[in-house]
Amino acid sequence: MRLGGRIQAAAEVLADLAARHRPVPDALRDWGTSHRFAGSGDRAAISNLVLDVLRMKASHAWLMDDEAPLSLVTASLLRQWDFSPESLAGELGGDKFAPELKSPEDLATLIGKDLGDAPEHIQADIPEWTVGHFKAAFGETWLAEAQALAGRAPLDLRVNTLKAGREKVLRGLQAPGAHETRFAPDGIRVPAPEGPRRQAAATSEVAFAKGWFEVQDEGSQLAALLTGAQPGEQVLDYCAGGGGKTLAMAASMENSGQIHAYDSDRRRLAPMVERLKRGGVRNVQLIEAAEGLSPLKGRMDRVLIDAPCTGTGTWRRRPDAKWRLSEDNLASRMADQDEVLDKAAAFVKPGGVLAYVTCSVLPQENTDRTAAFLTRNPGFETLEAARLWSDKVGAETNAPLAADKTGLLLSPARTETDGFFLSVFKRRA
Numbered sequence: 057m058r059l060g061g062r063i064q065a066a067a068e069v070l071a072d073l074a075a076r077h078r079p080v081p082d083a084l085r086d087w088g089t090s091h092r093f094a095g096s097g098d099r100a101a102i103s104n105l106v107l108d109v110l111r112m113k114a115s116h117a118w119l120m121d122d123e124a125p126l127s128l129v130t131a132s133l134l135r136q137w138d139f140s141p142e143s144l145a146g147e148l149g150g151d152k153f154a155p156e157l158k159s160p161e162d163l164a165t166l167i168g169k170d171l172g173d174a175p176e177h178i179q180a181d182i183p184e185w186t187v188g189h190f191k192a193a194f195g196e197t198w199l200a201e202a203q204a205l206a207g208r209a210p211l212d213l214r215v216n217t218l219k220a221g222r223e224k225v226l227r228g229l230q231a232p233g234a235h236e237t238r239f240a241p242d243g244i245r246v247p248a249p250e251g252p253r254r255q256a257a258a259t260s261e262v263a264f265a266k267g268w269f270e271v272q273d274e275g276s277q278l279a280a281l282l283t284g285a286q287p288g289e290q291v292l293d294y295c296a297g298g299g300g301k302t303l304a305m306a307a308s309m310e311n312s313g314q315i316h317a318y319d320s321d322r323r324r325l326a327p328m329v330e331r332l333k334r335g336g337v338r339n340v341q342l343i344e345a346a347e348g349l350s351p352l353k354g355r356m357d358r359v360l361i362d363a364p365c366t367g368t369g370t371w372r373r374r375p376d377a378k379w380r381l382s383e384d385n386l387a388s389r390m391a392d393q394d395e396v397l398d399k400a401a402a403f404v405k406p407g408g409v410l411a412y413v414t415c416s417v418l419p420q421e422n423t424d425r426t427a428a429f430l431t432r433n434p435g436f437e438t439l440e441a442a443r444l445w446s447d448k449v450g451a452e453t454n455a456p457l458a459a460d461k462t463g464l465l466l467s468p469a470r471t472e473t474d475g476f477f478l479s480v481f482k483r484r485a
């Protein structure tokens with residue numbers, strides 16, 4: 057397919073998403089099924105275009121004075137794919153599948169408008185009701201933070217130190233531009249591809265099948281590292297899900313001690329069985345029902361709560377979630393977070409540690425929740441976040457502190473990671 061056909065396809069997928077409110081992968085898959093002639097390069101380009109549009113949907117629509125899918129795709133090509141109005145017209149000339157676009161002169165006028173005249177939420181490409189929350193989280197840099205969440209995300213890998221070293225994995229990796237991550241000691245970053253290009257398929261590598269690495273955002277790797285699990289400890293991963301952080305902690309613990317991995321939705325634990333086997337992890341026990349937790353009460357050296365959250369920190373990877381988020385969703389996640397904090401705290405032994413993590417940047421899910429937890433649970437005290445960062449990550453860079461300094465707040469703009477919050481408490485002895 058030439059660019060014209062890809063533009064048309066992206067506009068069709070966006071129209072489908074708007075009409076049927078369904079997940080992006082489902083709409084892309086259906087388009088692929090009914091257009092079998094499209095090759096893998098076409099599918100990657102169409103997917104990239106759709107996701108890029110969703111990342112900056114509000115500002116594209118404001119500049120174009122129009123939210124029709126074709127206008128949004130055009131804006132994306134001009135603002136995110138480095139086309140000029142003239143080069144775009146040139147590329148589409150003679151392409152019989154190309155949709156009719158506005159003239160290069162009209163496009164130049166529209167895209168040339170000053171976005172600084174737009175309302176704040178449009179400049180930031182975030183839902184209007186979240187602007188105040190971003191300001192509370194980041195202060196003066198809130199706009200740059202929101203805009204950075206509208207970029208493409210790299211592919212990050214965590215080397216499984218139970219089986220391999222970072223240099224060895226890097227040497228064997230086919231992915232172009234792969235390099236060591238900035239903060240995470242076992243991380244490898246494959247930069248996001250540009251324009252229509254496909255992201256490297258790291259999970260097709262033999263090294264992945266051998267368990268030498270896992271796919272995990274650097275922010276998630278850091279959250280596991282900062283939780284501080286040590287060899288020989290008894291650890292409860294209370295919201296273990298598919299086990300991203302369980303596996304990272306098992307490697308930090310050098311396969312010794314025990315991680316009890318629990319999730320209230322036991323089906324979410326299922327993929328971990330295969331991951332544990334591939335990774336050569338031997339110190340994890342899955343707990344499939346809440347009753348299985350009873351013997352652990354008051355006995356854990358360390359408890360990790362990777363809390364259910366709105367996922368605002370992952371908007372680069374799931375830009376459609378940004379526009380689906382509602383105040384009701386947020387309120388409901390906040391209630392979940394209070395519940396998991398109180399329940400999980402009961403498993404920490406006197407002198408033990410409780411780590412609270414979200415992949416959200418909203419203070420309501422982060423420092424507001426931890427402050428409320430401490431009021432309800434005076435037997436816990438906060439460990440100093442700046443010290444935690446310098447001990448585990450290094451003192452060369454300032455710790456990315458949350459606004460009230462009681463926790464760490466990672467983000468694409470601050471740490472070039474997904475958005476993550478972490479706060480660590482100690483149970484008084």
Ligand SMILES: C[S@@+](CC[C@H](N)C(=O)[O-])C[C@H]1O[C@@H](n2cnc3c(N)ncnc32)[C@H](O)[C@@H]1O
Nearest residue numbers: 295296297298299300301319320321362363364
């Ligand atoms: C952010 S995800 C976990 C991701 C996982 N830790 C990882 O690193 O791959 C949050 C998990 O919390 C679980 N969850 C939600 N409410 C819970 C509750 N009340 N108790 C325990 N787990 C809960 C969800 O099922 C979900 O799997």
